[in-house]
Amino acid sequence: MLIADAIDSQSAQILAANEVDMKNAAEQGLASAMVDRLCLTPERVKSVSDAVREVAEMPDLIGQEISSITRENGLLVSRVRIPLGVVAMIFESRPNVTSDAAALCLRSCNSVILRGGKEAIHSNLAICTAIRQGLVAAELPADAVQVFQTTDRAALLELLQQDESVDLVIPRGGEGLIRFVAEHSKIPVIMHFKGVCHVYVHEDADLKMACEIAVNAKASRPGVCNSAETILVDSAIAERFVPMLTAAMSCAGVEMRGDEETQKWAQVPVSSANEADWHAEYLDKIVAIRCVSDFDAAVEHIQNYGSNHTEAIITENESVSGQFLSVVHSGTVLVNASTRFADGGQLGLGAEIGISTTKLHAYGPMGAEGLTAVKFVVRGTGQVRK
Amino acid sequence: MLIADAIDSQSAQILAANEVDMKNAAEQGLASAMVDRLCLTPERVKSVSDAVREVAEMPDLIGQEISSITRENGLLVSRVRIPLGVVAMIFESRPNVTSDAAALCLRSCNSVILRGGKEAIHSNLAICTAIRQGLVAAELPADAVQVFQTTDRAALLELLQQDESVDLVIPRGGEGLIRFVAEHSKIPVIMHFKGVCHVYVHEDADLKMACEIAVNAKASRPGVCNSAETILVDSAIAERFVPMLTAAMSCAGVEMRGDEETQKWAQVPVSSANEADWHAEYLDKIVAIRCVSDFDAAVEHIQNYGSNHTEAIITENESVSGQFLSVVHSGTVLVNASTRFADGGQLGLGAEIGISTTKLHAYGPMGAEGLTAVKFVVRGTGQVRK
Numbered sequence: 085m086l087i088a089d090a091i092d093s094q095s096a097q098i099l100a101a102n103e104v105d106m107k108n109a110a111e112q113g114l115a116s117a118m119v120d121r122l123c124l125t126p127e128r129v130k131s132v133s134d135a136v137r138e139v140a141e142m143p144d145l146i147g148q149e150i151s152s153i154t155r156e157n158g159l160l161v162s163r164v165r166i167p168l169g170v171v172a173m174i175f176e177s178r179p180n181v182t183s184d185a186a187a188l189c190l191r192s193c194n195s196v197i198l199r200g201g202k203e204a205i206h207s208n209l210a211i212c213t214a215i216r217q218g219l220v221a222a223e224l225p226a227d228a229v230q231v232f233q234t235t236d237r238a239a240l241l242e243l244l245q246q247d248e249s250v251d252l253v254i255p256r257g258g259e260g261l262i263r264f265v266a267e268h269s270k271i272p273v274i275m276h277f278k279g280v281c282h283v284y285v286h287e288d289a290d291l292k293m294a295c296e297i298a299v300n301a302k303a304s305r306p307g308v309c310n311s312a313e314t315i316l317v318d319s320a321i322a323e324r325f326v327p328m329l330t331a332a333m334s335c336a337g338v339e340m341r342g343d344e345e346t347q348k349w350a351q352v353p354v355s356s357a358n359e360a361d362w363h364a365e366y367l368d369k370i371v372a373i374r375c376v377s378d379f380d381a382a383v384e385h386i387q388n389y390g391s392n393h394t395e396a397i398i399t400e401n402e403s404v405s406g407q408f409l410s411v412v413h414s415g416t417v418l419v420n421a422s423t424r425f426a427d428g429g430q431l432g433l434g435a436e437i438g439i440s441t442t443k444l445h446a447y448g449p450m451g452a453e454g455l456t457a458v459k460f461v462v463r464g465t466g467q468v469r470k
Numbered sequence: 471m472l473i474a475d476a477i478d479s480q481s482a483q484i485l486a487a488n489e490v491d492m493k494n495a496a497e498q499g500l501a502s503a504m505v506d507r508l509c510l511t512p513e514r515v516k517s518v519s520d521a522v523r524e525v526a527e528m529p530d531l532i533g534q535e536i537s538s539i540t541r542e543n544g545l546l547v548s549r550v551r552i553p554l555g556v557v558a559m560i561f562e563s564r565p566n567v568t569s570d571a572a573a574l575c576l577r578s579c580n581s582v583i584l585r586g587g588k589e590a591i592h593s594n595l596a597i598c599t600a601i602r603q604g605l606v607a608a609e610l611p612a613d614a615v616q617v618f619q620t621t622d623r624a625a626l627l628e629l630l631q632q633d634e635s636v637d638l639v640i641p642r643g644g645e646g647l648i649r650f651v652a653e654h655s656k657i658p659v660i661m662h663f664k665g666v667c668h669v670y671v672h673e674d675a676d677l678k679m680a681c682e683i684a685v686n687a688k689a690s691r692p693g694v695c696n697s698a699e700t701i702l703v704d705s706a707i708a709e710r711f712v713p714m715l716t717a718a719m720s721c722a723g724v725e726m727r728g729d730e731e732t733q734k735w736a737q738v739p740v741s742s743a744n745e746a747d748w749h750a751e752y753l754d755k756i757v758a759i760r761c762v763s764d765f766d767a768a769v770e771h772i773q774n775y776g777s778n779h780t781e782a783i784i785t786e787n788e789s790v791s792g793q794f795l796s797v798v799h800s801g802t803v804l805v806n807a808s809t810r811f812a813d814g815g816q817l818g819l820g821a822e823i824g825i826s827t828t829k830l831h832a833y834g835p836m837g838a839e840g841l842t843a844v845k846f847v848v849r850g851t852g853q854v855r856k
Contacts, residue, residue, distance in 0.1 A: 147796070153818050155816070155817075155818060159807055159811060159816075161817050161818055164795075166799050166829075168829050168830075169829070251829065251830075252830065272658075272828070272830045290852070293852040296852065296854055297852065297854055300854035300855060301854075304854070304855055304856075405849075409550075409847050410533070413552050413845060414845065415845055415846065416845065416846040416847075416848060417845065417846070417847055417848070418847075418848040418849075418850060419848070419849050419850060420849070420850040420851055420852055420853075421545055421848055421849075421850025421851075421852070421853045421854075422853065422854045422855050424854070424855035425545060425848060425850075425853065425855055426846070426848075430541070430545075430855070431541075431547050431846055431848070432539050432541060432547055442658070443552075443554050443555070443637060443843035444554075444637075444638065444658045444830070444831045444843070445830045445831040447843045447844060447845055448844075448845055448846045449846065457829035457830070457833045458833060458834075459799060459800065459801055459802065459803065459833055459834055460801065460802040460803070460812070460817055460834045460835065461795050461803055461804075462802060462803070462804040462805070462807055462811060462812075462817070463791075463804075463805050463806070463807075464804060464805060464806040464807025464811075465806055465807075466676070466679040466682065466683065466806055466807070467806075467807045467808065467811065468682055468683055468686035468687075468690070468807075468808045468810070469686060469690055469808050469810035469811055469816070470690075
């Protein structure tokens with residue numbers, strides 16, 4: 085709470101620092117998706133501090149007893165949450181990662197080392213200064229949150245060797261950064277490589293709803309990982325739905341790449357999609373559209389090209405949606421809602437420290453709970469084992 | 471259940487195969503701890519099938535909804551358990567690992583690849599044959615459980631590169647094997663390196679109980695990882711307790727290595743312990759004994775020399791035991807009970823697939839739940855994100 089207050093009270097300084105980063109970004113011709121991730125406004129700073137406040141208000145995790153049983157021999161066996169220890173966050177251009185990560189790590193009694201990208205260094209340092217002031221105000225050690233003052237790779241490599249003192253590394257950013265960290269880290273890594281998210285419009289969909297969701301999933305913030313990259317459409321409804329969809333995408337300024345069937349029904353220009361488009365994470369106002377023969381073909385497409393991040397089905401048929409939810413094992417699966425909800429804050433985790441597309445330890449949006457472990461606590465009265 | 475029945479009905483074949491392994495072990499002069507792990511008796515085969523039965527009777531994990539909330543915008547957000555996929559178990563001499571691992575993997579809807587040690591190859595193949603017959607009887611694919619027919623290292627190295635098709639590797643055995651797997655695996659590994667477990671006898675302990683627990687923790691099965699290696703004794707009670715402890719250990723045939731204070735009060739021969747003894751996982755009838763000045767010194771010893779496996783405190787003082795349980799973050803911490811209870815079966819997990827001493831994903835004894843992941847399932851009515 086004191087950290088959120090410190091961020092609010094230093095909003096002007098944070099925005100000024102962000103302006104320096106934005107100016108540098110413009111000079112260096114940074115891609116528009118990157119610039120969107122980097123940019124702070126007074127409203128975004130407020131949403132940064134609000135996210136911290138939401139984390140602060142979460143119930144205590146550490147020391148929580150998550151189960152308790154008494155065995156036949158009288159042993160009382162409980163499972164109790166403990167912190168992981170020290171978490172290192174390696175990220176690129178989004179300055180809100182600084183505060184989200186710090187808040188979540190502190191809430192789960194971990195300390196955190198933050199290493200942001202060079203394009204956001206001024207913003208990150210300004211946010212971190214506010215956080216450390218908040219820690220001091222709360223009579224906690226400021227060093228529980230530390231930020232790298234440098235963004236050179238040698239220092240990062242050195243950090244990734246510290247498996248004796250750092251318990252977990254979480255990289256957030258482009259695939260290049262994540263593969264670099266995964267390859268060089270001696271410390272366990274939780275990662276997502278790509279967000280190739282799908283919206284599958286089933287033949288029993290409410291087509292107006294499907295159209296709204298597909299456009300929202302793609303166009304509301306194309307630079308983030310939970311935006312949709314491919315829309316799958318049941319052939320049975322292609323003649324009715326493709327014209328609606330392509331018109332709406334076109335209005336939203338989205339460039340489209342489609343298979344032959346999509347091109348046939350589209351009433352605005354749609355270029356030809358090739359194999360690479362089904363694999364692509366555009367992170368931009370570009371979408372791939374493919375018509376599929378049925379449910380099984382849609383699931384097969386998702387299994388072949390998806391990245392275990394987020395997939396949505398749009399249908400009014402509950403038996404079909406139930407089947408989708410049970411056979412698609414991505415980190416987040418949705419029915420009749422935008423893929424953009426695959427986000428820790430939106431799903432009730434307070435804020436997220438990352439989105440994992442590998443199943444070990446955490447899967448999907450990862451909040452404070454993902455920063456804890458669980459130990460066994462056993463209370464006896466002299467029991468020995470035969 | 472059908473697998474357990476198949477194991478029972480092939481008990482004679484399994485024991486005959488085990489006899490071949492035992493004969494080879496004797497010829498090769500295998501260490502007594504290894505021979506103890508390897509040896510099957512009719513009773514042990516029965517406990518093998520009973521462990522499988524206990525796992526079969528566990529409630530279903532997969533598809534289980536572990537939480538569910540409705541967000542302000544009406545989204546219903548649930549978290550649902552899913553399998554990991556394919557698990558590879560790499561282990562050494564204990565044939566019961568074959569059946570425990572297969573049962574736990576199948577119970578959590580994973581398939582499993584088993585690679586046992588060469589000293590147990592005949593026992594493992596016989597148990598696996600029974601398991602696969604059980605699978606066929608249950609109309610499930612026999613190949614959900616596969617066993618390596620070879621124990622050469624090249625084949626193991628090949629397996630450890632298959633990160634596209636295998637989701638998790640769990641090595642069980644000596645430190646050499648575990649380090650080999652951790653070093654060469656491209657697949658995530660859950661491991662425990664060592665079980666350097668402690669029993670701390672606090673000054674407010676019931677000394678008779680403390681003595682029984684210490685002897686049980688060391689001597690009931692010294693070759694396993696949850697047996698105690700070091701007994702810590704508060705100096706305040708050393709004069710009364712060390713004579714009791716050393717006499718009882720001596721009766722149980724345990725060789726002792728102690729610090730000066732222990733040697734001073736011992737009434738049977740205790741050799742001098744050195745720094746290496748505090749680090750040692752003897753896996754044999756040898757124990758280290760050290761007198762400590764107080765609670766803090768005991769905790770400090772555990773933090774310096776422990777392996778995050780299992781530690782017990784013996785005390786009647788509830789404030790002290792509470793403090794021990796909250797500051798010692800080993801996978802299992804106990805009060806007034808033997809370290810030998812740090813075992814999945816004993817703690818209610820049905821059976822264990824391993825004991826993790828690293829906090830990521832699973833910590834402490836790991837049962838079927840450790841072989842699952844949790845995905846987010848979101849049900850909406852057309853929600854889009856602003």
